[in-house]
Amino acid sequence: MQCATAVEPQWLAEMGPMFFSVKDSDTSMLDHKQKKKDVKSAMEEEKDNLRKEQVSMEKVNQEREKQKRAKQQQQILMPGCIKYSSTYLRPKKLGLYMFAIKLMTYFFCMTNTYTFHLCISIVIKPAVCKF
Numbered sequence: 001m002q003c004a005t006a007v008e009p010q011w012l013a014e015m016g017p018m019f020f021s022v023k024d025s026d027t028s029m030l031d032h033k034q035k036k037k038d039v040k041s042a043m044e045e046e047k048d049n050l051r052k053e054q055v056s057m058e059k060v061n062q063e064r065e066k067q068k069r070a071k072q073q074q075q076i077l078m079p080g081c082i083k084y085s086s087t088y089l090r091p092k093k094l095g096l097y098m099f100a101i102k103l104m105t106y107f108f109c110m111t112n113t114y115t116f117h118l119c120i121s122i123v124i125k126p127a128v129c130k131f
Contacts, residue, residue: 009022
């Protein structure tokens with residue numbers, strides 16, 4: 001359809017309000033301006049309400065995500081760590097003790113069981129005793 005012979009002015013004003021408007025002859029210019037102002041204020045109010053709803057929905061979604069992440073996040077328990085403690089309590093170092101255990105397991109592979117038990121009794125007892 002290339003050519004139109006007649007178009008209703010109300011339809012044209014509805015389809016292209018930025019290009020066409022219907023001028024009512026029975027209303028004054030002040031009434032027309034007041035009507036435009038009312039429509040504009042109603043649109044701004046609706047836009048503000050929509051923005052407030054979006055902000056509230058975004059806050060709710062953030063809270064849900066935060067709770068979901070808290071559930072998914074694994075809690076790591078450390079030895080000597082007290083829950084909700086401000087300081088981290090380090091476990092005592094087992095340097096020489098662990099070295100002795102590794103050394104004894106090496107000897108265990110090469111010697112008999114009696115020697116291994118003898119080595120354990122010599123190394124462990126002084127490490128366990130507190131003076």
